[in-house]
Amino acid sequence: MSTxxxxxxxxxxxxxxxxxxxxxxxxxxxxxxxxxxxxSFALWLAGRAQGPVLWISPAWEADQLNPDGMMPFADPARFxxxxxxxxxxxxxxxxxxxxxxxxxxxxxxxxxAPGLTPVRRMHLAxxxxxxxxxxxxxxxxxxGEGGAQGIETRWHMAPAHRGEVCCWTLARRxxxxxxxxxxxxxxxxxxxxxxxxxxxxxxxxx
Numbered sequence: 085m086s087t088x089x090x091x092x093x094x095x096x097x098x099x100x101x102x103x104x105x106x107x108x109x110x111x112x113x114x115x116x117x118x119x120x121x122x123x124s125f126a127l128w129l130a131g132r133a134q135g136p137v138l139w140i141s142p143a144w145e146a147d148q149l150n151p152d153g154m155m156p157f158a159d160p161a162r163f164x165x166x167x168x169x170x171x172x173x174x175x176x177x178x179x180x181x182x183x184x185x186x187x188x189x190x191x192x193x194x195x196x197a198p199g200l201t202p203v204r205r206m207h208l209a210x211x212x213x214x215x216x217x218x219x220x221x222x223x224x225x226x227x228g229e230g231g232a233q234g235i236e237t238r239w240h241m242a243p244a245h246r247g248e249v250c251c252w253t254l255a256r257r258x259x260x261x262x263x264x265x266x267x268x269x270x271x272x273x274x275x276x277x278x279x280x281x282x283x284x285x286x287x288x289x290x
Contacts, residue, residue: 101189101221103132104280106265107256110236112219114182114206116197118230121241121252123149126191126223127157131275133189133221136162140177141193143167156250156274171195175202178222183209185216193225200233207234236260244268256285 100108109115109129117125130137137158139149151160164187168174178192179202206222213220224232230240238258244251250271257264265285269278 099219101129101133103128104267104278106267106280106282107254109221109223111221112207112210112214113236114203114210114222114224116224116226116230116232116235116238116258117241118226118228118238119240119242121243122225122239123193124157124243124252125239125241125254126193126225127154128278129221129223130162130189130191131158132277135188136164137189137191138164138166138181138187139191139193140166140168140174140181142171142174142195143169145193145195156271158275175206178224179206179209182206182213182220182222185213185218185220187220188218189221189223191223191225195227197226197231198224198233203232203234207236230257241269253283254280 098110099112100110102108141148154160154163166177168177174192174194175198178190181187181190210220210222224235226232230238232238235258237256237260240255240257242253244253252269253266254269255264255266256262263285266283267280268283269280272279
């Protein structure tokens with residue numbers, strides 16, 4: 085009889101923010117979302133979280149979140165917006181906010197993928213913030229196919245709307261303990277979450 089010596093199952097239970105029984109993001113870590121609907125993914129995550137959300141974006145970018153577009157996912161009144169004028173301050177703001185532990189969800193809408201060193205610093209900051217109470221979660225929004233180094237998970241989200249029905253294709257492209265997988269996400273009603281149908285990838289380990 086053969087036995088498996090190694091498993092993709094995490095060695096211990098880690099507190100996480102759950103979007104769905106099959107999808108959760110560990111707290112006290114930094115994750116990445118890319119693709120054309122990455123901001124929708126962030127708003128969906130915000131709708132599942134509790135408390136304020138800090139949204140960091142460059143002051144030189146003209147595009148800003150539209151409150152009317154945010155409403156189906158989360159209450160815009162919960163959001164605090166920070167718009168640094170220097171590129172280096174984007175990651176600095178996220179690192180310091182994670183370290184403070186004052187905000188449960190910190191989103192950084194970046195013009196490009198950061199390197200390994202700043203991501204490692206943000207992981208450490210999130211762990212330190214967790215020592216203050218409930219651990220925060222950091223989410224990096226990166227253009228294109230993403231590519232931030234050292235992140236805990238990477239998600240790609242793209243619109244796949246069907247007439248008046250809001251649908252997306254969501255792919256888990258990287259995770260430390262789980263295989264790649266793809267779902268079709270359908271919004272059934274405002275702020276009530278999503279219905280997910282797996283359309284690719286192997287099942288998660290039991």
